[in-house]
Amino acid sequence: MDVFEALADPVRRELLLRLGEGPARVADLASEHPISRPAVSRHLRVLREAGLVAATASGRERPHALAREGLEPLRAYLAALDAAAATLTPPVAEHQLDALELELRRSGRRRTSGSTSEGETA
Amino acid sequence: MDVFEALADPVRRELLLRLGEGPARVADLASEHPISRPAVSRHLRVLREAGLVAATASGRERPHALAREGLEPLRAYLAALDAAAATLTPPVAEHQLDALELELRRSGRRRTSGSTSEGETA
DNA sequence: GCAATGCGTAACCATACGGTTACCTTTTCG
């Protein structure tokens, strides 16, 4: 699952913001949204597969937390847009270049092989 | 049309990167992708409605160019995630706060009114 | 003036997506 696709849904964006404030249980997240718990569960799965959140096991609970490194493709994309313009841009950090390369490769793979699995990095 | 949704598609992300290097005609963009020209045209429309690109009229041609200000919601979202963690983050610029407020309001509107039009800012 | 070019859009289609309820497994609690 691709970061950009994961963030296309407003519920998922909200969930991510919420988790940015600290880990939360599925039930808590579900109670904060006017949708069913299984729907929230499904969204969290998407976010996990995109590498944007990580779940831990705590008995029967599955607290989820933001995985900040998952945001690198997004930052890298913005950086690439800035770099493409050859304007006054700060140097692109190497780890961003790595994420950019990964993102471009992933996009390229999607293009050429149609339905190639996309969750390999999750 | 929402910026995040617009960027969910890899073709559109590529188109945007390409336009980041300079304006281009629809036909040129179409020739660079293994999809039909109407498909590219449709993608460009999505990007226009999301405020990410702008088209000019040049006779029968419709050069499209990246509209950098359209990326603000994306930057604002990342900033919000950074701010939510209350870590060592740079101060959030006021124009980013504005974009963030707009984005949050837009997301809220989507949530409460189901199919409210989303292209108001385009 | 006419053919070619450029591009937007409609109609169609297969697939995907985000919601729902129902069901099930595991863990916790009284």
Place this chain on the structure above:
DNA sequence: CGAAAAGGTAACCGTATGGTTACGCATTGC
């Protein structure tokens, strides 16, 4: 121990999406 809680997933459903071809209008070039 049995009921409740927590959470994952399947099946279903209505809607959306991203591709296609066909069509039509405006502009350009010979």
